[in-house]
Amino acid sequence: MANLHDLAYEMEKAIRSSAEYTQLKSLYDTVNNDPTAKRMFDNFRKIQMDLQQKQMMGMEITQEEVEQAQKTVALVQQHATIGKLMESEQRMSMIIADLNRIILKPIEDLYGSMEQY
Amino acid sequence: MANLHDLAYEMEKAIRSSAEYTQLKSLYDTVNNDPTAKRMFDNFRKIQMDLQQKQMMGMEITQEEVEQAQKTVALVQQHATIGKLMESEQRMSMIIADLNRIILKPIEDLYGSMEQY
Numbered sequence: 650m651a652n653l654h655d656l657a658y659e660m661e662k663a664i665r666s667s668a669e670y671t672q673l674k675s676l677y678d679t680v681n682n683d684p685t686a687k688r689m690f691d692n693f694r695k696i697q698m699d700l701q702q703k704q705m706m707g708m709e710i711t712q713e714e715v716e717q718a719q720k721t722v723a724l725v726q727q728h729a730t731i732g733k734l735m736e737s738e739q740r741m742s743m744i745i746a747d748l749n750r751i752i753l754k755p756i757e758d759l760y761g762s763m764e765q766y
Numbered sequence: 767m768a769n770l771h772d773l774a775y776e777m778e779k780a781i782r783s784s785a786e787y788t789q790l791k792s793l794y795d796t797v798n799n800d801p802t803a804k805r806m807f808d809n810f811r812k813i814q815m816d817l818q819q820k821q822m823m824g825m826e827i828t829q830e831e832v833e834q835a836q837k838t839v840a841l842v843q844q845h846a847t848i849g850k851l852m853e854s855e856q857r858m859s860m861i862i863a864d865l866n867r868i869i870l871k872p873i874e875d876l877y878g879s880m881e882q883y
């Protein structure tokens with residue numbers, strides 16, 4: 650049996666050297682080195698995270714907050730680099746979700762068998 | 767570069783054939799095939815999940831609910847097989863968390879670099 654930790658480290662290296670990760674890192678660097686883009690992106694992230702936190706805590710989200718968030722999304726998507734960064738993040742999330750679905754199948758099988766009984 | 771999906775499937779196999787997974791599966795089967803143990807375990811899981819859901823939704827958890835949950839934990843831990851199953855689940859969770867920490871390090875590095883600027 651292959652050692653689980655060795656495989657995890659191999660996977661870490663494979664992610665780090667993948668085209669998708671390299672592109673994501675490059676877009677992050679570009680945004681980080683552009684003060685205007687960085688400010689826009691940080692502002693967007695803050696609004697997004699505040700809303701998520703409110704949602705998790707079961708707090709009410711006002712119509713105004715929803716509209717402000719939508720405006721911010723529309724604004725940052727118009728910024729060429731940030732738009733690309735967001736698409737790149739989306740692709741990386743899907744890859745990670747996909748890998749997790751494969752790796753965690755044995756665990757899912759156990760819980761699935763539990764519900765059947 | 768090793769293919770990410772191939773590595774994920776290798777990891778899936780390695781988890782499935784690990785001593786920890788084999789033991790966990792065997793304990794699940796034992797509990798599933800013992801109606802009394804199964805009922806105790808299901809009841810414990812339900813109480814646990816209800817509390818988690820309330821917590822996530824920001825709902826108040828009463829002192830009575832906390833006490834009932836604690837009593838149920840104490841009760842199921844006294845059942846030899848369920849106690850072992852819970853320990854085995856705990857170990858598996860730690861293994862999965864450990865693997866995730868290794869695999870997702872490249873992603874964490876990106877977000878870390880973001881905060882520094």
Ligand SMILES: [Ca+2]
Binds near residue numbers: 683684685686
């Ligand atoms: Ca700029």
Ligand SMILES: [Ca+2]
Binds near residue numbers: 802803
């Ligand atoms: Ca019994």
